[in-house]
Amino acid sequence: MTDLNVDAILAESSRRAEGRTNLGDGSEFFLEGLARFMDSLNGDAQLNPTGEFIASERALLHTVNRLNYTADRAVFPEIAQQKIVKPVFIIGMPRTGTTILHDILAQDPANRAPLTWETMFPSPPPAADSFLTDPRIAACAAMFPPIEEQQLRAIHPLGAELSQECVTMMGEAMCTPLFHNQFYVKTYQDWVDTEADWAHVYDFHLQQLQHLQAFNERDRWVLKTGAHLWGLEHLLATYPDARIVFTHRDPVKSMTSYASLTSIVRGVGSDHVDPIQVAADWTPRLRNVLMHGVEVRSAKEYPDAIFYDMMFRDFVTDQFGVVEQIYSAFDLPMSDTGAQQMQAFINANPPGVHGVHSYSPDEYGIDPDEVRHEFREYIDHFDLPPE
Numbered sequence: 001m002t003d004l005n006v007d008a009i010l011a012e013s014s015r016r017a018e019g020r021t022n023l024g025d026g027s028e029f030f031l032e033g034l035a036r037f038m039d040s041l042n043g044d045a046q047l048n049p050t051g052e053f054i055a056s057e058r059a060l061l062h063t064v065n066r067l068n069y070t071a072d073r074a075v076f077p078e079i080a081q082q083k084i085v086k087p088v089f090i091i092g093m094p095r096t097g098t099t100i101l102h103d104i105l106a107q108d109p110a111n112r113a114p115l116t117w118e119t120m121f122p123s124p125p126p127a128a129d130s131f132l133t134d135p136r137i138a139a140c141a142a143m144f145p146p147i148e149e150q151q152l153r154a155i156h157p158l159g160a161e162l163s164q165e166c167v168t169m170m171g172e173a174m175c176t177p178l179f180h181n182q183f184y185v186k187t188y189q190d191w192v193d194t195e196a197d198w199a200h201v202y203d204f205h206l207q208q209l210q211h212l213q214a215f216n217e218r219d220r221w222v223l224k225t226g227a228h229l230w231g232l233e234h235l236l237a238t239y240p241d242a243r244i245v246f247t248h249r250d251p252v253k254s255m256t257s258y259a260s261l262t263s264i265v266r267g268v269g270s271d272h273v274d275p276i277q278v279a280a281d282w283t284p285r286l287r288n289v290l291m292h293g294v295e296v297r298s299a300k301e302y303p304d305a306i307f308y309d310m311m312f313r314d315f316v317t318d319q320f321g322v323v324e325q326i327y328s329a330f331d332l333p334m335s336d337t338g339a340q341q342m343q344a345f346i347n348a349n350p351p352g353v354h355g356v357h358s359y360s361p362d363e364y365g366i367d368p369d370e371v372r373h374e375f376r377e378y379i380d381h382f383d384l385p386p387e
Contacts, residue, residue: 002056004041006034009056013063017071023063024070024207026173029200033174033191034059040188047183051269055183061120062171066204068123069172069211076125082210082217087239088330090224091232092247093254093290094261097315100349101245102224104323106163107345108338112218113163116140120160122208128216137161167227169208173201177227181262183269186281193285198231202238220332229293236296241304243330246293249312250387251375252361252368255283259366260359276365283366287374294381306330309382319346 002012014021023030041047041055073079088105090098106113117140118126126134140160170176175196180189209221228235236242259279266273297307308329315322320343327334361368372379372386 001053002060004038004052004056004059006031006038009034009038009059009063013060013067016060017064017067020067020071022070023066024073024204026200026203029197030066030172030174033188033196034063036188036191037174037179037185040185041183044186044188045183046270046272048269048271051183054269058171058179058182062174065120065122066172069204069207072123072125072211073207076214079125079207079210079214082213084206084209084213084221084239086241086243086330087209087221087223088243088245089228089235089239090222090245090247091226091228091293092245092310093226093249093251093258093286095253095257096247096249096312097310098224098226098247100319101247101310101315101323102163102165102222103349104319104342104345105222105326107341108334109341110219110333110335110338111222112213112216112220113222113224114166114169114212115160116158116162116164117160118212119164119169119208122211125211125214126216131216163224165225165227166205166223167225169205170201170225170227172208173204175201177230182265184266184273189285192230193288198234199237201231202234206238226289229289232293232296236302236305239305240302242306243332244305244307245310245326246297246307247310247312247315248382248384250372250384251287251290251378252366252371253387255279255286255371256359256361256364256366258282258286259364263364275363279364279366283371283374287378290375290378294378311382311384313385316351 002008010021037059045051045055047055088111090102090105092098102113105111117134117137120140120143121136126136137160144158144160167176167178171178175192175198177189177192179185180192213221256279259275259282262278262282263273263275266278306329308326310322310326323342324334326332361371368386378384
């Protein structure tokens with residue numbers, strides 16, 4: 001295991017990346033994030049030996065990837081020439097339908113969703129002619145437990161060829177709420193919430209999309225994560241013609257589900273996980289970023305962007321009907337093949353097909369009335385009924 005300090009992570013990352021040391025533009029921000037992450041792991045996280053190994057490998061993966069992204073950009077001039085046109089982003093809180101919607105949209109051959117294997121091993125840029133047979137698929141798959149052993153499958157299925165979230169890709173900027181989900185890194189997350197300049201995150205996010213698109217382009221990107229709420233203004237500055245699906249649901253469900261997911265994930269790497277503390281810590285953070293997204297959207301006009309508000313209650317009633325509404329709102333053509341493949345995926349993945357994620361607010365010290373009071377402005381803005 002590599003020690004949890006900046007110098008050790010940089011040295012081992014360089015070794016794994018064939019001696020590369022250039023972290024590219026914005027390296028100062030990356031190094032600040034890495035230092036804050038290391039300090040918080042050592043000061044806050046209370047990791048067990050397994051957690052120390054996982055955290056070390058997490059930091060190494062993102063650092064190696066950044067080194068490789070930067071090196072490939074010099075080798076392949078095509079990367080910097082890529083134009084990212086009218087990308088579709090799905091944003092919203094947990095348990096609002098974001099994951100299944102992303103997976104449905106990814107079935108349309110015209111859509112390009114980042115897959116887990118290519119975001120885990122992005123170098124060299126993936127190519128269309130070997131995209132289904134690339135040996136990195138097997139290498140990535142080998143890092144996951146068998147499907148039948150996946151504890152989180154009912155919450156969030158794992159797999160090399162499944163769509164990946166931008167929150168993971170943000171690790172290459174060393175600014176992502178993913179880390180505080182996986183480990184208790186409170187002081188790091190405080191920086192992410194209130195001090196970090198998210199412009200750097202989207203500068204590198206653009207480079208990542210250009211990289212993945214260079215030799216495997218489709219009509220449009222479809223991307224997803226609630227983490228975009230932290231830096232929505234910077235997303236819109238980077239992608240002014242973005243098409244954004246904003247998902248909405250009674251926030252009690254979101255807060256409870258996120259507390260459950262976080263408690264399970266952190267429990268792998270720490271023997272000191274308090275589910276009630278998890279909810280108490282994350283609920284105000286999520287409320288703040290959710291309202292940040294609403295306020296960014298309301299603060300000014302975005303003439304080239306289009307927003308579509310997706311209500312969870314409508315989505316569960318008619319998934320394909322909502323997909324059709326999204327295509328219409330964004331003026332996207334839907335081919336017969338795309339429609340058939342998306343409908344087939346919906347039919348093959350009814351609610352509960354991967355198991356049921358069971359949780360209740362009282363397990364996490366969540367008072368539904370208090371949560372709805374805290375989120376009242378949001379609830380009223382989108383007329384969200386209690387569930």
